Amino acid sequence: MGSLLGKVDWIGRSGLLEKLLEEQDGLVIQTLDQGFEAEVMKIVSGRESFVLKLWNKSSRPDIRTQFLLLKELFERGIAVSEPLGWGIDTNGDQVLLTTFDGTPVKKVNARKLAVLADMLAKLHQIKVEDLQGTHLPANDFMKYFFPGVEEYADISRLLIPLVQKAQMKQESIIHGDFHMNNIVEKNGRYTVIDWTNGQTGDPGYDFAWSVVLLSVYISEPYAAAFRSAYLQRYNIGPEKLKIYEALAVLRWRLLQRSGGVPVKQDTFQRITSIAEHNPFLQG
Template identity: 40%
Template sequence: MNERRRTMTIQLNQIDWMQLDERVQQVIEQEHRIIPLVPGLEASVMRIEMGDHRYALKVWNRDSKPDIAKQYRLLSKLHQSGIRVSKPYGWGLDEQQNPVLLTSYDGEPVTQLTQVKLTRLAERLMDVHRYPVNKVCAGEDGEYISRYNFVEYFFPQIELHKDIHDLLANLIQLVQIRQDHLIHGDYNLGNILEMDDYYTIIDWTNGQYGDPRYDMAWSVFLITIYNGGSYGEIYRAQFARSASYTYTLEEEQVFEAVACLRWILLKRVVDVPMGPNVMERVHSMAVHNPYLNEYLL
């Protein structure tokens, strides 16, 4: 990730903190340095340097205003359970009432891929899917894990796109969408930080009860179209080697088609990242998947 070379002073004590770690509270008045990082689609991100400590500050200063209190609780629970997520230190509202989240700084997004890295990335996602949501009492669980309608959440404005709507409706009839696991919802290289051979999962805005088959398919799809078919196949194979992977070929193909349909829809309604050969790879997937066709593109 490239840093912008300018720095400026930020006053964390001007944020209306709803929750803040006691150790941070003790040094909140100290002057510290902020280094803007490459922003996401929904928020500004910056690294905060305070003495020998480094933190990440995320500010949702655009249209999206997620429930940061729930995200803070989810991160706290996952971090305590050993899932590789950033440690949350606080959340609140800035002077413009934008949600703010302060976490540990855990490195930079993964860029270069190897088979070892792909294995680690698959393991981290499977760790998420193994999180014991069913062992937490319903009342407490509901406080930090969201539940949404699958189609409404992941396929915005689908009612305006009859070709995708009809295909998706047929696919959902073939598999029963489950909501019995924790899923990340957007597990891609931009949401995985790397530092000292540790891989940390960030951006839990889409974290929810869901279907791990979809979560894996979406992740494999993104690796395939943005990094190449060979990497996608190596990555997919890491899931297939797991003893808990019991999905049929039909399920794999159906959820690959679902993931592809979502990307095609998003491309129609919002800006999606592009790059060399991306459209060619999507076209190839649409042609070779038995549930898709090239006329979607």
């Protein structure tokens, strides 16, 4: 374990990271669930635990920006892991070290979903212009969230006019993939993880993506509870919400065709039901 920490050129580092480097021979490493983009490890030092994320796969996100964003959000009281260091290892792969804040949420209820909705709304209320020294990307919406969509005429036909109708405003911070697997729980405290898609964006779409995923993979009543709690904090008009929801459904359809989303026994039935009740997805 020690050799792994020691072989990283730590560009951004905290006092706690310095302490870990001094005692690295006594650290214990545990492998966590691996994502599509990075190798994830848990580092244990006495009673404290940390997460080391190593981007050694095809994905090459900007980890410096992610580190600075987490630092800013943590200092503002947003429920994120505390960033402790980022750097580049001897293979040229980027590395991020944060606190370990629990395991993914497995069971939900209306009270818990209200807390999570409040967390997301609190994030969306931070305007990009208020950030101190963190320069988030403002990506082209279609290129970032719908890569390769031009290959699917049925999706493109609906998508292009919807994006125009949405008139998105990239003025807030969005997570980009706010769902149960990216929310961890420890001692009753919830933390939002995996900020690879963190960027300047439109809160309405970010919120709608979360609602659609809840409807598809948890249940419509729980999605409704999350929706209601969020809209009490961050108001989105009903027609605008339907547009964002339609965009989220189309993105799910695009990802499904490339195997990028899990599919269970009733998944297609649920996504179809959402589409059938959305006026912008008829036909």
